[in-house]
Amino acid sequence: AQSVTQLDSQVPVFEEAPVELRCNYSSSVSVYLFWYVQYPNQGLQLLLKYLSGSTLVKGINGFEAEFNKSQTSFHLRKPSVHISDTAEYFCAVTRNTDKLIFGTGTRLQVFP
Amino acid sequence: DTGVSQDPRHKITKRGQNVTFRCDPISEHNRLYWYRQTLGQGPEFLTYFQNEAQLEKSRLLSDRFSAERPKGSFSTLEIQRTEQGDSAMYLCASSLNAGGYNEQFFGPGTRLTVL
Numbered sequence: 001a002q003s004v005t006q007l008d009s010q011v012p013v014f015e016e017a018p019v020e021l022r023c024n025y026s027s028s029v030s031v032y033l034f035w036y037v038q039y040p041n042q043g044l045q046l047l048l049k050y051l052s053g054s055t056l057v058k059g060i061n062g063f064e065a066e067f068n069k070s071q072t073s074f075h076l077r078k079p080s081v082h083i084s085d086t087a088e089y090f091c092a093v094t095r096n097t098d099k100l101i102f103g104t105g106t107r108l109q110v111f112p
Numbered sequence: 113d114t115g116v117s118q119d120p121r122h123k124i125t126k127r128g129q130n131v132t133f134r135c136d137p138i139s140e141h142n143r144l145y146w147y148r149q150t151l152g153q154g155p156e157f158l159t160y161f162q163n164e165a166q167l168e169k170s171r172l173l174s175d176r177f178s179a180e181r182p183k184g185s186f187s188t189l190e191i192q193r194t195e196q197g198d199s200a201m202y203l204c205a206s207s208l209n210a211g212g213y214n215e216q217f218f219g220p221g222t223r224l225t226v227l
Binding site for chain 1: 203215
């Protein structure tokens with residue numbers, strides 16, 4: 001079975017600072033990895049995904065993530081955050097593109 | 113393409129009552145998923161359909177829960193004899209399964225509060 005661990009429940013950061021949201025996964029088979037963002041009272045929006053190929057994945061809104069198979073990690077990064085990036089971020093994994101297994105989420109709070 | 117829609121957006125009910133939620137997927141998407149998200153947690157998979165066939169159900173889907181997708185288009189999720197522990201956001205997603213990776217697009221969710 002697959003599982004996802006998001007190591008930080010909350011990450012406070014000042015505007016224009018860099019940020020990293022950490023995600024580790026466990027699986028005995030190859031998986032696909034995702035980061036979703038959820039703004040208050042809204043559904044989930046896909047930020048980026050890793051399916052295969054290059055381990056550095058670029059997504060929307062200036063976010064990127066790096067797949068590290070040896071460390072079973074898929075950390076999300078942004079070099080300079082904006083107030084509008086304040087939201088809940090979820091890492092997710094799937095083995096066969098069916099059901100998604102989500103982490104518990106990381107709340108990114110950007111301060112002016 | 114109007115995206116995935118869910119109705120109602122909010123539902124408040126008393127314990128013991130039955131509730132039904134509706135999800136309209138993106139047109140021509142053949143897969144439809146239901147997830148439940150409780151406060152402070154990530155979404156948890158409940159069930160999914162390919163066309164009208166329900167292909168998988170989670171252990172979370174107790175016998176009080178039933179989901180249908182009768183014509184392979186919209187889907188309903190019914191909860192009978194609601195309990196306070198059913199309070200959560202119920203998310204619907206749809207995708208086009210055409211072989212290989214199929215991205216799931218999420219609706220805005222239905223927030224259920226059981227008093």
